[in-house]
Amino acid sequence: MISGAHVIVYSQDAEKDRAFIRDVLGFPGVDAGGGWLVFKLPPAEVAVHPTDGPPRHEFYLMCDDLDAQLDEFRAQGVEVTRPVSEQRWGRLTAVRLPSGAELPLYQPLHPVAHSL
Known part of the structure; x- marks a missing residue:
């Protein structure tokens, strides 16, 4: 039986x-040894989208109120890297990780499966 999912984010500054x-x-976490932190994620879901190009994977964080979450991030000095765009499936933006990478964030407007 599948008991969970493990997401890996590759970073050029993993410690930060x-x-x-x-x-x-x-996010709470555990030290898996030698400072390798593994974090508990909120409930998650997976979707499979068709593509004409090579297979790829994406990682998004979901929130219930995007505007409130962005206000909280800004108060902590987090850079919002994209203006909020209104998609038919949700409201989308991204924030900057300390490594310089972007972390997409969205407020879904579609039915969600993570609480089934």
Whole structure:
């Protein structure tokens, strides 16, 4: 039986991005040994989209109130890297991780499966 999913975010400054996940996002975690932090994620879901190009994977964080979440991030000095765009499936933006990478964030307007 599948008991969970493990997401890996590759980073050019893993230590700073781990601190962001711990301190800014507030995700609890465990030290898997030698400082390798593994964080508990909120409930999750997976979708499979068709593509004409090579297969790829994406990682988004979901929130119930995008505007309130962005206000909270800005108050903590987090850079919002994209203006909020209104998609038919949700409201989309991204924030900057300390490594310089973007972390997409959206407020879904579609039915969600993570609480089934």
